[in-house]
Amino acid sequence: MSEQDLDPEEFALDTLGIRAGHQRTFEQEHAEPIFPTSSFVYASAAEAARKFSGEEPGNVYSRFTNPTVQTFERRLAALEGAKRAVATSSGMAAILCTGLALLEAGDEIVASRSLFGSSVSLLAKYFGKFGVTTRFVELSDLDAWESAISEKTKLLFAETPSNPLSELVDIAGLAEIAHRHGARLVIDNCFCTPALQRPLELGADLVVHSATKYLDGQGRAIGGAVVGNDEQALEEIFGVVRTCGPCMSPFNAWIFLKGLETLGLRMRAHCDAALRLARWLEAQPAVTRVYYSGLESHPQHELAKRQQRGFGAVLGVELAGGQPAAWQVIDSTRMISITGNLGDVKTTITHPATTTHGKLSDEQKAAAGITPGLLRIAVGLEAIEDIQRDLARGLDALAR
Ligand SMILES: *Cc1c(COP(=O)(O)O)cnc(C)c1O
Numbered sequence: 001m002s003e004q005d006l007d008p009e010e011f012a013l014d015t016l017g018i019r020a021g022h023q024r025t026f027e028q029e030h031a032e033p034i035f036p037t038s039s040f041v042y043a044s045a046a047e048a049a050r051k052f053s054g055e056e057p058g059n060v061y062s063r064f065t066n067p068t069v070q071t072f073e074r075r076l077a078a079l080e081g082a083k084r085a086v087a088t089s090s091g092m093a094a095i096l097c098t099g100l101a102l103l104e105a106g107d108e109i110v111a112s113r114s115l116f117g118s119s120v121s122l123l124a125k126y127f128g129k130f131g132v133t134t135r136f137v138e139l140s141d142l143d144a145w146e147s148a149i150s151e152k153t154k155l156l157f158a159e160t161p162s163n164p165l166s167e168l169v170d171i172a173g174l175a176e177i178a179h180r181h182g183a184r185l186v187i188d189n190c191f192c193t194p195a196l197q198r199p200l201e202l203g204a205d206l207v208v209h210s211a212t213k214y215l216d217g218q219g220r221a222i223g224g225a226v227v228g229n230d231e232q233a234l235e236e237i238f239g240v241v242r243t244c245g246p247c248m249s250p251f252n253a254w255i256f257l258k259g260l261e262t263l264g265l266r267m268r269a270h271c272d273a274a275l276r277l278a279r280w281l282e283a284q285p286a287v288t289r290v291y292y293s294g295l296e297s298h299p300q301h302e303l304a305k306r307q308q309r310g311f312g313a314v315l316g317v318e319l320a321g322g323q324p325a326a327w328q329v330i331d332s333t334r335m336i337s338i339t340g341n342l343g344d345v346k347t348t349i350t351h352p353a354t355t356t357h358g359k360l361s362d363e364q365k366a367a368a369g370i371t372p373g374l375l376r377i378a379v380g381l382e383a384i385e386d387i388q389r390d391l392a393r394g395l396d397a398l399a400r
Helices: 013-019 045-053 067-080 091-102 117-129 142-148 171-180 231-244 250-261 263-282 301-307 322-331 362-368 384-399
Strands: 084-088 108-112 133-137 153-159 184-188 206-210 224-228 287-291 314-319 348-350 374-378
Touching: 013 067, 013 250, 013 263, 067 084, 067 224, 067 250, 084 091, 084 231, 091 117, 091 153, 091 184, 091 206, 091 224, 091 231, 108 117, 117 133, 117 153, 133 142, 142 171, 153 171, 171 184, 224 231, 250 263, 263 287, 263 314, 263 384, 314 322, 322 348, 322 374, 322 384
Parallel strands: 108 133, 108 153, 153 184, 184 206
Antiparallel strands: 084 224, 206 224, 287 314, 314 374, 348 374
């Protein structure tokens, strides 16, 4: 059986990550090829005319038909249990193209308050410039979502679990609300990936991804995608990418294909390491609270168990000593990377109040739970003992 015959319904996620989507060329290559070509050639003027008009399927121009990018799209769609994926140049481009495709001036979005910082700016500032208004609500509060919906609401947009406090929304409940009001639900599945959460199965209409994070998994390339079964919406989104141009490069698509091959394996290892580190941190005297939905102490632990196949690898850690303590722990590390990226095999640490959430006012920070003593740790795949030792240096000094 050749790989192009692989039926997503019949195979497990680990297998799909390795084999789905690759349609071998006549060269009979085993690994997926990279096609660094901007255009494609035809045998005749008539064939060119048929390909350009779409009368005959086939490659035209790599802004919208590149075989390596399409292999990535088919593989990611298989992993999310979706009919179609559209790749984009970044996670932000995935959200932008979704909005450009599905909204017009006068429409409204309801979105969760605890979103990735650039997503807030994109919705509030840039969509706002074109007459699309966004109302922000508390992520976990379904009643708040419903109250914010008006007749003009076309999209509900949520990121679950949230960053860095690991709050969740009940996706099935939110999908039901969206559909009752004739709106679409879009879920940013960056933190879980399809290995841990499949929002489409829970009723979401579209999933957006920053491939930059766990899909790549090794911090190498920027990319994104929109995935779903809503063919009309995806055809519109494809049209935006085709016309406006925020497309994925074939080199990056190839890197993401290699990343997807180990997605299931990596996510299991990330989750195991994160749970061990969360339990260890909870027992540290300098730590007052650990935010992680894998802990029994998390208020939405039961929802996380029901909705996700794992709890992810991003932890919020609250220290008793406020900002000086948080900075001391960061500055005492020698191995862990002080950087804003996450979803990497390398463990990263940040102080949200002065970095990722630094532009928020004090009131906005307080409302979002971003306290001066909060650290965010995105747990990587180094030996857990080495991660603990790197954090213990600062934590032990604080406890003394
Ligand atoms: C990083 C991130 C994005 C944006 O993705 P880019 O690839 O950086 O454009 C969107 N949503 C979430 C949750 C993210 O973490």
